[in-house]
Amino acid sequence: MNELISSDARQIEIATERFVLRPLRASDAGLIAHYTADRRVAEGTRSIPHPLPPGASEAYVRRAMSAERDEDVWAIDGSANKLAEVLGVVSLTRIDREQSELGFWIGAGFWNTGFATEAVSALVEANPHGSRTLFAEAFQDNPGSARVLTNCGFEYLGDAESWSVAREARVPTWTYLRKMA
Secondary structure, three states: OOEEEEOOOOOOEEEOOOOEEEEOOHHHHHHHHHHHOOHHHHOOOOOOOOOOOOOHHHHHHHHHHOOOOOEEEEEEEOHHHOOOOOOEEEEEEEEEOOEEEEEEEEOHHHOOOOHHHHHHHHHHHHOOOOOOEEEEEEEOOOHHHHHHHHHOOOEEEEEEEEEEOOOOEEEEEEEEEEEOO
């Protein structure tokens, strides 16, 4: 079971067995830039460009820390367990009444470790937006991300496509839905 370890009016922290999900801080920009400069990570997302422009990760962190943000972003911080301070990120974006969209990426060096499943599961369990419905998507050429979602109780909803900044193209996606209790 995950433990909520602190809370403020803006964003909670969530402890898991191997790491803490915590709000981003300015010092995260370097590791975020390091991981997202990897073409494989960037091409697994809709919004990360490749090559990563100078200052992009700092701008991302500033947006995530802004009181006017539209997306809550958590660092997957393993530093308490002798892991990296940022292993990846997981996020929620409010999209409509009691609905949010979940997104995540993990640094390539940490793929196939279960970190993504553990982070997504913890965020779903905590449900910090109080959502009744969560949506998520995975590019169809990324079955690992699809497995993370189905392992966390998301159900396949249908096929779609999304623009990928790194690929400069529309990419076929699988869309998923998770009804919350």
